[in-house]
Amino acid sequence: MSVDGWNTVLVLGGIRSGKSEFAESLVADAPTVRYVATAADASADDAEWAARLAAHRARRPETWSTEETAADPRRLADVIAAAAPNETLLVDDLGGWVTVLLDPAHQPADDTATIAELAAAVRSCAARLVLVSPEVGLSLVPTTPLGRAFTDALGAANRAVADACDAVVLVVAGQPAWLKPTPARAASVPAQAGPAPAGPAVNGAAVAAEPAALPEVLTPTPPPPAAPPAEPATAWAAPTMALPMVATGLVIQPGMELPMPDEYAGPQAIERLATLDVPGAGLGALERVVGFAAATQGTPTPAPWGSVRVLLLHGDHAGGASAGTVTGESARRARQARAGEGALARLAAECGASLQVVAAPAAAPMEDEPALSGEQVEAALREGWRLAEQAADAGVRLLVLAACGAGTEAAAAAVLAATAGAEPPAVLGRVLTDAGEIDDAAWMKRCAAVRDALHRTRRSPRGAKDVLAELGGGDIAIATGVLLGATARRVPVMLDGPVGLAAGMVSRDLAGQARHWCLLADHGGDPAARLAADVLGLTPLLDVRLDLGEGANALAALPLLRSVLALAATLPTRPSLTAGASGRQEPEPGEDEEEDEREFVEPEPAGPGPTTTEPDGQPVDPSGRRAG
Structure with missing residues (x-):
């Protein structure tokens, strides 16, 4: 799920911070998502809470399925533990789960043990998993026993789940701050392979060394740490060259003004090729790749594509x-x-x-x-x-x-x-x-x-x-x-x-x-x-x-194109181009400078015609024929 290798992530945030929208954007690339709703249905006299739940339901694509766990808080751990490797789960949120856990209808209950079961299920989860939870530990200590019980239980749940997750992000005012870097855990990431000198790991299993290591296989990735705005309806008035890459704020429309390659670097790179010390006529049709690379890199001496x-x-x-x-x-x-x-x-x-x-x-x-x-x-x-x-x-x-x-x-x-x-x-x-x-x-x-x-x-x-x-x-x-x-x-x-x-x-x-x-x-x-x-x-x-x-033909040609760029970048200039107009080498700094002041002598003309314009002293017939 992540280019950095994480499989489970906890999204924290305050009220209306945009945490749910951010979590939904993390799984937007999945073909199907199982949405696990933990909160109980709104009561008949709470219209505002019912409206919130309705807004959440309206945002979910039709391809997502919904599963309710409010009836039994212990069932959440079972759902996570039983998820298959090819599934994607979005749990929203742990605050509702803790509320149900503390409900008198489920008491007496061992809250600590239930939270530990949830953390163990997250740690062993084979599916791609995103959990949402409110962060209430930054406020004052509640003045009521029930409020203190809720914050204590939610804080314990957040700590346990954060420890079990591969990555943790805190969303504040729509801006994400990644709290937990992504560790390299190839064994827990489905279809993740990373090259290594002694043989890469694919799906957690060692692979015998081959003529070339396995490619770095990336699983579908979440957006980079550039958060969506607080309100999904926010749109940018006009496209720019630096459009923000967010799940809902990007406007792609006809007539966008995007950058062009450097119009000068390409021709300069082609001209420079004519000066290189090559034994033959040059790079032929592959000169075009040098011009293309120069224009897109903005330099007359482009480098071979590395990454x-x-x-x-x-x-x-x-x-x-x-x-x-x-x-x-x-x-x-x-x-x-x-x-x-x-x-x-x-x-x-x-x-x-x-x-x-x-x-x-x-x-x-x-x-x-x-x-x-x-x-x-x-x-x-x-x-x-x-x-x-x-x-x-x-x-x-x-x-x-x-x-x-x-x-x-x-x-x-x-x-x-x-x-x-x-x-x-x-x-x-x-x-x-x-x-x-x-x-x-x-x-x-x-x-x-x-x-x-x-x-x-x-x-x-x-x-x-x-x-x-x-x-x-x-x-x-x-x-x-x-x-x-x-x-x-x-x-x-x-x-x-x-x-x-x-x-x-x-x-x-x-x-x-x-x-x-x-x-x-x-x-x-x-x-x-x-x-x-x-x-x-x-x-x-x-x-x-x-x-x-499709794609394999380009990869087959890529080594040749890289070799051409390497030659263009490293070959020296032909020695003859450093010589003077007479063909001899440029003088050293200490040579006599009087050579530059020599009297100019007109060279003898070559080809047919008289060798001089001076009269030869013989009489000339008026008819134009030479006399005698």
Whole structure:
């Protein structure tokens, strides 16, 4: 769940501090969340408390399920202990749990033992877990026995749970302060792998040494310590180059003004290449990668990309778009990547790149209905922006977009048809079976799905968000957010395949600057990638026609591109460029300076014509012929 390795987190905060909204933003990336409500229902005469509970319920997405534990406070520990590793739990909050625990209906009870059971359940929890609790220890000691009992019990619960959690954050006036740094606990984090010299650990188990260590596999991550505002409805009036990355306050809209690469550094880097001491004619077509790196780094001598992160977007498309794909194949690929296995993970390991698998919302059949709702599109765009923000904060210098969903090719073809006027059959690649045979029937089903989707939306707007909602789906929407967020943070993105390039097409209406931060290593022979690259003005650096899956082709080319940048940064200038105009070396500081004051002598002319302009002393015939 965290790029730093935590699996459980306690969110503390005062009344109306924004702690619940912050906790909800931590699990916003999860496909499903089990919301554990601990407070008892409001009484009939407490309308204000009923309104608070209703507001909490209204904020929960439809994909979340709710579980009540108010009837039995001991049941909370059982729910947490029984949660599966693939689940995400949000407990809100421990204040309500302590209130029920102290209720006379549950007395006599061993409060200390119950709190200890809860802490033990949190410590052993295999699921991703976020707990919310009020911090009341900063106020005066209550004047009533019941108030003192509540604060004492809640303080004991907070201390015990904080000790059991991997991370603790205190939210004050909407601003989070991380109290407990994240320890490295690979054994407790599902699908977490970290490279180590003696062999990395994957899911807590040692892995034998291989030619290259497993890539650093990152689990879905919470937002960095930049808190949401106190009120979710707060929106920014206009976009800027430093938009805050919060769960609810970011406004992504057409016409955003984002930064451009340095317009001078790129040409200067290309000119500098002509002066390098290379034995041959130079870097050829790969000069472009030097110019791109120079422009995006803002220096004529760019450095090879050190920290690289691969974002693998996993989101399936239902209906005819996925015709010909094996059921569950994309999920298997995503599991492989999380375990540090498969082509993408192995190539990431060879490049020393970290790998993060991102679950995108599944898209509905676009031929029958919109692929996503408007709210889902907004959430996916913000999620992509947040992923780019997290990468930039972690020091990542290059992002690689990858995808492994079913039906992505058809969704990209539909986006190209809507944004570039392409004909779906011309941009839909052939469908291959597991045996490597061409499946024409599946290809025709995909073409028909795209055709029907375009017919259904023929009168719909063609704005960026409209295209994502009607045709694009969750993976393309998140990829679009990644491009925008990376542009805002000046992080270049390497595209490789239809999803990333379709996102580039959509991003033009939101921020035209985004395409200038994109690099295309190879189109892989994909017709959609070829057309989108042509429209975006992205010339592939290579043409080796690899077909290893979206993202893998870019990683295969990355070592070569790094080598080119290393040469451009370290090779010296040719010795001949340091010599004088006559070809000899520059004089030493002590040489006679009179050489610079020598009398100028006109050189003898070369080629046909007289060798002098002086008369030769012979008579000249008036006819123009020489006499004699």
